[in-house]
Amino acid sequence: MSHAIHIDGCSASFTQRGQDTLLRAALRNGVGFPYECSSGGCGSCKFDLVAGEVMVLWPEAPGLTERDRRKGRQLACQCVPTSDLTIRVRSDPECVPRIMPRRLRARLIGVVDITHDLREFRFAGKEPADFLPGQYASIAIEGVNAPRSYSMSNLANPQGEWHFQIRRVPRGRASNMLFDNVRLNDEVEIDGPYGLAYLRNDNERDIVCVAGGSGLAPMVSIARGAAAAGLLATRRLHFIYGGRAPRDLCGEAQLRALPGYGDTISYHPVVSDARSAEEAGWTGNVGFVHEWLPRLLGDRMAEQEIYFAGPPPMTQAIQEMLMVRYRIPFQQIHFDRYF
Structure with a gap:
């Protein structure tokens, strides 16, 4: 299933496929959709729904204020289109992905303890790992209801390795599942890269x-x-x-x-x-x-x-x-x- 997404007031449009959120679909198509956390908290990906219907994954997401809700605004990271859409959003050239995010399967190849509650999980996929220093990806873990975002600690590499340093969070379902249940050679789905706080090398500071x-x-x-x-x-x-x-x-x-x-x-x-x-x-x-x-x-x-x-x-x-x-x-x- 796919849906056509049109941005009101300009000629830009893109296609959403499967269960991609509106935000993920936009970024996968090279659209400069404003965002930061991509998890419902920051509110950077607010948009106005002009026409069409969406399924909202987290209606109570704190990224929306009561004023936003009264005005009918939505968060692109929490909306999955269920029809063709027309939306209103101010795109940002700074948010155009330098590297297009994609989904891949990767298996756990190593674990390294860093502190009493911080551990590095090393995954490897079958294709080169391509991302910028400072970016993050989301990990879909079996038994956890939604993907979680974690930053990579290593650099892009042809071996396809993605290293994540993850802290065990008390009552945190995803981190505790990783620490206690994911074993060597178990597979997860990685979706990335995302994030705008990557290393800049265009200055001398x-x-x-x-x-x-x-x-x-x-x-x-x-x-x-x-x-x-x-x-x-x-x-x-x-x-x-x-x-x-x-x-x-x-x-x-x-x-x-x-x-x-x-x-x-x-x-x-x-x-x-x-x-x-x-x-x-x-x-x-x-x-x-x-x-x-x-x-x-x-x-x-x-x-x-x-x-x-x-x-x-x-x-x-x-x-x-x-x-x-x-x-x-x-x-x-x-x-x-x-x-």
């Missing part, structure tokens, strides 16, 4: 990567991508990782493997819980990463290309600090919100 929790994965991928592209021959890369307690800190081992570690690459761990730090005998940085970032960069903040990923409160605090307090140009700030 130093690079700052800020991560917390499983936000480690895209930041490690960006650091690896910068090193592989030779960007760190002329630039510095500051890597800041925040954890609640010292046992949550990670990332240094992956950075140590890169050329330039200790020279052009520096690692700055930060613990947010002072009591945990004291009990563990931690003598390093204590506080929230968004508070510590200005201490590191000072008046050089506006000279950086800044990437960050982590829990919503962390990313929100960093975004507000950079844009409101320091007035960093938006084009120098790169992040994808997860919910």
Whole structure:
């Protein structure tokens, strides 16, 4: 089953097939549909339904406000067309996929523990893995009602490997299923790549990567991508990782493997819980990463290309600090919100 989608007010149209959401169908067809999380939380993919019918996957998705609902707006990431549609949305050239997302089957080929609750799952498909450093993909896991989005930690490769660093979330069905039930050689469906917070190499600015929790994965991928592209021959890369307690800190081992570690690459761990730090005998940085970032960069903040990923409160605090307090140009700030 396929449906024709027409964008009101312009000549653009595309085709939706199968159970693709409106957003996935648009991106698969190279349409610059605005989006971020693609999971119903951020609200970036709002659109007006002019004609036709859709099946809404998550009617209560927090990405819509009550005002949006009164006006009849929908989220493209939560709508599956059930007829031909006419929609109204302002497309964004920045959202046109650099690499067209696709679905593939991949089997689990390895697992590596990173911390007590963070683990890297390595999958391999039959075709080359093509994505940009910092992007994410969705994984459909048997027994979980909807796909989950996770960032890749490795780089594009001809071997077809997709590495995901995933944190076990208490009562999180997908993460617990991966940790407890998925075994070597089990298969999942991967759909990607997606995401706009990928590595930029069109400027000479130093690079700052800020991560917390499983936000480690895209930041490690960006650091690896910068090193592989030779960007760190002329630039510095500051890597800041925040954890609640010292046992949550990670990332240094992956950075140590890169050329330039200790020279052009520096690692700055930060613990947010002072009591945990004291009990563990931690003598390093204590506080929230968004508070510590200005201490590191000072008046050089506006000279950086800044990437960050982590829990919503962390990313929100960093975004507000950079844009409101320091007035960093938006084009120098790169992040994808997860919910």
